[in-house]
Amino acid sequence: MKLGLQEHVDVAAGVQDEVAISFEANAVAFYAQISGLAKDKIGYPIRELTTNMWDGSRLKYGDDIPEDMIPQIKLPTPLSPTISFRDFGPGMSPDDMKNVYARLYASTKRGSNDQVGGWGLGSKSPYAYLISDSGSGSYTVTSYHGGMMRTYVLSLSQSGAPTMRLLIEAPSDEPTGLEVSFPVRREDIREFHDRARRILWSFTPRPKITPAIDWKEPVVMSQGDNYTRYKNGTVPFDGPHVRMGCVMYPIDMRQIKTTGFLDYSDVVLFDAPIGSLKVTLSREELAYDDNTKSTLTRLVQEYEQNFIKNCQEAVDTAEDLIGAVELFEEATQSLGVSRTEKLREVVKWRGKTLSSTVPKINCKTGMLADGWVHFDKFEDTTVRMSWCRDAKIVIEHNPSYSYSRFQMAQLVGQKVLWIRCKRAFREEVLNALGNPEVVELDTFKVPASKRTRGKTVRRRRVMVVTEGGGVLVSQEDVDLAEGGFYLQRVSNGLYSRRRGNEYVKVSTEQNSVSLSVMKEVISASFELGLVEEGTTILIQSEDHAALGDNWTLFGDDLIPDLQAKIDVSTFTGLHQKSFNDLDSALRGIVGMTPATFANAPGDLLLFKTELTALGTALRGNSTVDTPTDKAHSALSRLGIEIDKPEVQCPITAMERRYRELCSKYALLKLIIEPNPYYSYSNRTDAAQTQRQLKHYCDLLHAEQQLLQQQAEMARAALALNDNNQNTAPVEDEIDPLAEAA
Incomplete structure (x- = not known):
């Protein structure tokens, strides 16, 4: 192996003696x-x-x-x-x-x-x-x-x-x-x-x-061009090692720069070309010179990139999000929690994060194990994605008579991932789950004769949302163990049950409202898609036993959804304004032809242009209640205020400008707004008004031109006077402005 020894510059200038340092062989x-x-x-x-x-x-x-x-x-x-x-x-x-x-x-x-x-x-x-x-x-x-x-x-x-x-x-x-x-x-x-x-x-x-050595069969977890990752305990070494030729060396992770992906506990064997690493004399360890560190850094980076690439390729083969999470956790099972969580930010399935638990976005999740026979109530819990493999996914919007619906769907005894959400959030919830196949529990309508009456079923007053968003108050069987939404009835004097005087507490933070107001709020929420037909809301009396944790005050669930429907940016100055909100005089000006203002002063012409644009906007402005309007109205009925942005109404600003122009141009108001005693509305008067206003604008224009001419003459006279003073003595002093006039 080439040792890679560097050549050194021999500096010997000016020396007086030289002794070679020798090695005494003893x-x-x-x-x-x-x-x-x-x-x-x-x-x-x-x-x-x-x-x-x-x-x-x-x-x-x-x-x-x-x-x-x-x-x-x-x-x-x-x-x-x-x-x-x-x-x-x-x-x-x-x-x-x-x-x-x-x-x-x-x-x-x-x-x-x-x-x-x-x-x-x-x-x-x-x-x-x-x-x-x-x-x-x-x-x-x-x-x-x-x-x-x-x-x-x-x-x-x-x-x-x-x-x-x-x-x-x-x-x-x-x-x-x-x-x-x-x-x-x-x-x-x-x-x-x-x-x-x-x-x-x-x-x-x-x-x-x-005698022969009986090595265990190594278990390969993953493999790349220059690395092999083994299952811990199946090879005779621990931690990351690098092999150069035939010799294997442990890697001191403190000596190289890494992202932290490679850990001391990873049983990975890298292969480096002979000569790319420096070793100590005893060949027991690496000598961490710059070239060695560079080689190790490159090998570790390639390992990280290949690991992520292989992991992504495995995840891409999954047909659903649950399967993708299973493949991801299989590939990363030896990485530990912190590194696995970091990889979740990198490796995705069709753009979706591979969360270890079922996403709980605007929904609640529960699970029913394989072989279940009954349940006391819906229990909102965190569900691991790995548990969901082979489970039926059931989605429910109306939490009423769930057990009877499970019976009708023939799901009793099967492994079930149970999701509860509002219908308005259905697409969002399913999209977060990768749009799997689901059983819609609400499609199973339970007849009154088929509803299971258990020990916890009681006859109670309820509010039921009917077709078209109507609200019916009636007596129905309610399974108190099943849970759902409720309103807490509160006392309001001796005659609190008199028609229109019954009050209920809607949410934990809000005061009570009348039952009639609550009906209006529910109807508005139905129009917004926040409440669906068939929703049953229990009216809990003060003398009834306390409800379990699976019961939710209806307002605690509804109010945040109403607030989410409000877009404060829609509260502009023209919100809910129409053309008729303009003053009649301003409406008349909007209808005048551009020729009327052909010779109008600049500020009057600009006013006409901007007023016409405002009139066009008002004619096209919708006064129909938007979702924001409906949600805002419902919240107001519940006593909840929304911070609106401070905006100025352009109609008010335009009316103020009109008054200022009338003060500046004395005849403007008399022409546009003649004496009411003599005025009457017809086409002839409108045309006459336009002719009069046009004539007035022409006069103002002529006056403006005359003033300009006078100013030009005055400037010319001043210039002439200055010239005469410079060329000849002046006997009599003449006022140039007076002469020009």
């Missing part, structure tokens, strides 16, 4: 570079010697190593406490053994990125284990090269310096390659097996190991 230095370098004295030689085997095999066979040429490892056993590593690469010549194998930092692998090694220390890695407090041992290296077998013994001399001695040299017909072996202390045998299990898992192909 026992202390050797210990520091070999045994003192490695943290894991057992894993270090296993990883280094296996990596050398991997490099040697690839050097000879490339990526396609024959099955019988795959490197072999014999792990220590109690009967044979020795570990050996045998590869079938090219082997090493005597010169290579002497000049490379026996020399620190000597390596033949630095010319390319086809091999993982390059530091020149891996061949001496057995020393890290063999040098101990109790002394040191030796290890043997056998090279099969050029038809010869040469066995070397590597040990420490009396001074502690490493030595290599040739022990055997003989002809051999064995395949080329190297074999390294060294003894293992019996108490370390189990640890050697454990390290081999963890280190050798990432090698491809794995060496043939005796």
